[in-house]
Amino acid sequence: MRTIMMMLDTLNRRALSAYGGEGVLTPNIDRLAEQSVIFDQHWSGSLPCMPARRDLLTGRAAFLEKGWGGIEPFDRTLPASLREAGIFSHIVTDHYHYFATGGENYCQSFSTWDFHRGQEDDPWVSSIKELPAPERYYGQVRAQCDKNRTRFAREEDYPGPRTIQAACDWLEKNGREDRYFLTVEAFDPHEPFDTPDHYLAMYQDNYEGPPYSWPKYGTVDVPPEALAHIQKRYAATLTMIDHWLGKLLDTMERLDILDDTLVIFTTDHGLLLGEHEQTGKNVMHVYNELANIPLMIRLPEGRAAGTRIKAVTQNIDLMPTILDYMGAAIPDTVQGASLRGLLEGTQEKVREAALYGYHGMCVNVTDGRYSYMRAPVSKDNYPCYAYTAMPTTFRSYLGGVAPERIEAGRFLSYTAYPVFKIPESTQGVTYARNQFVMETRLYDLANDEHQEHPLQDEAAEARMIELLNQAMKQAGAPEEQYVRLGLA
Known part of the structure; x- marks a missing residue:
């Protein structure tokens, strides 16, 4: 038995056709959805990025105790619980917050980890000389981000595609082994929305205003044409990472490992791009665009494909679900519930709220x-x-x-x-x-x-x-x- 968890950052469920979305091209996520059980009432817990990941790796909602921060020395994590059961774990990611102050001990709890540089403000490209900033722009422009972008000459150079390709390479070497947990985590479509122009062209973007790829957090403060442009940039970035997810799905199919693999697809939270007259996250109410997140689980052999689950679930339920399917003990500190009963039709709900x-x-x-x-x-x-x-x-x-x-x-x-x-x-x-x-x-x-x-x-x-x-x-x-x- 294997588990592969694919996680995108900042994924709005309303961008996905499986949740009624229209206009965003995600044929490979659609392809996975057709083979999966879809959860309609799945919710985040602690927000934003690192708090959500602590929830996922500990099975506990921690936001009432603290905000952004590292895994605590007393936390009992998913990778550690798997290790105790003799199960290998690996994470491949371009989420650089893991390696900044406040992101301690997340990747290090896995058996091995693989980090791909260059997203957002990752202190990667080293240049004392600053690049010239645009005279006019909307949203945010940051010097380190612009330096990192100088390395993105081809699509294959972008951190998201590099991350997914590295996951494919890992599966080529290890995929047919038994009893492992693989996390494949792409920062995309997190802002700033960086993608080659040909993906943006799919959305007939004719914007000619000041540069705008990174929205501010708060009340919308740009003209309608700029807001439409940032929405298209988000869609284009999602389409790019969907294309690479297709390569990952192709690899799994070619290796013929899906009959004995649990595949999970989810995110940490969403993002506002004009809804409620706001852009971003963190400073406004936690509207459903932020907290009601996608969850698709493909069972071994594609069992129950097409089933939709209306029961209320949330991110802290993933750790006990993975441990349950992998035959590992669930620590008594876990607050979440295994979703196995919902997935296999023996249970109607796991929580009231x-x-x-x-x-x-x-x-x-x-x-x-x-x-x-x-x-x-x-x-x-x-x-x-x-x-x-x-x-x-x-x-x-x-x-x-x-x-x-x-x-x-x-x-x-x-x-x-x-x-x-x-x-x-x-x-x-x-x-x-x-x-x-x-x-x-x-x-x-x-x-x-x-x-x-x-x-x-x-x-x-x-x-x-x-x-x-x-x-x-x-x-x-x-x-x-x-x-x-x-x-x-």
């Missing part, structure tokens, strides 16, 4: 019918703490503002390992990151799929508050989170 969000922002819950976004009750977001034994975060360190207020102790119920308790809010000081999300909202997804009309319904809100409390309790939420959200 999915809990998701960013650390220190709204805490969100959905039962598939309603989505509820619970905002902090005060502008200072007090009280809020990060709990970690490794105080790194996105390219920086936690606690530098007020180190004298950091405590250390055994604050987490599921481990005896001591951690730092680091204040992330100060009483009376406005917490700027919450500027877009200071309003609690309820949406009826059955009648308002695109979340355009917040609902006033006391009975529905009361039920969602009950689900929120239950989900937070199951997740082991620190007590101050209930105070922060006005739930205490």
Whole structure:
């Protein structure tokens, strides 16, 4: 038995025909969808990139404890659990956040790992001399990204294609072996949307304005023609990586390994490209475009192909599912549930609701019918703490503002390992990151799929508050989170 997990970053399910999308060319993802079980109510947990990956590798939603950061020394990970069962694991990726400060110990937990350089701000191409920046542009332009782009002379030079080709090469050498777990992870279609011109030409893009390949996070601040252009750039980048995924599928078929292989296709989160008058992520409410993510699972021999599952699932369920199919023990720290019963028709649901969000922002819950976004009750977001034994975060360190207020102790119920308790809010000081999300909202997804009309319904809100409390309790939420959200 083998498991191959294919993961794209920032994949909007509404771009895929399997989820009703139109206009984006993804023939190979469509091909996989035809052979797979499709999950309609699959949700992220912790956002964005690295928090989502910690969820995937530990089977726990960690965003109530901390945000962006490394795998903790007390985390019991998927690759480590596989190793204990004698199962080899390998990851091939171009996601450079794994190798920046705040991305420690993810790839290193695999038996082997393979990293392909050049995405976004990866400090790869070394040049003291700066390239000239455009006089006018929309969105973001970053010097290191422009230096990296000088290496992309051919399509094969782009990091996404290099990553998928490396996965094909690994399978050529190892694919027919038994009992391994392979993760194939492409950063595309994450911004900036870099792709050869011939993919952009597929979308009849005639844009002639200032350069725009990397949207800012926040309210749309570009003219309609630029917004249309960035949407086409996203589609073109997705079409490019789909083309290379086709090579990976071809390799699996040619090696004739699919009869005894579990194939998983998913993402970490989506991205806004004009929906809700916003672009990006991180600073706004976690709308469905961000949190309701695609999941396709191809069972060995293509069993149950074409089945659609309506039960609520989320990313923390993938670790126990993989361990279940691979015959490995599931650690008692895992909060997710194996999806095997859903996949094989012996179970109707694994959870009542999915809990998701960013650390220190709204805490969100959905039962598939309603989505509820619970905002902090005060502008200072007090009280809020990060709990970690490794105080790194996105390219920086936690606690530098007020180190004298950091405590250390055994604050987490599921481990005896001591951690730092680091204040992330100060009483009376406005917490700027919450500027877009200071309003609690309820949406009826059955009648308002695109979340355009917040609902006033006391009975529905009361039920969602009950689900929120239950989900937070199951997740082991620190007590101050209930105070922060006005739930205490």
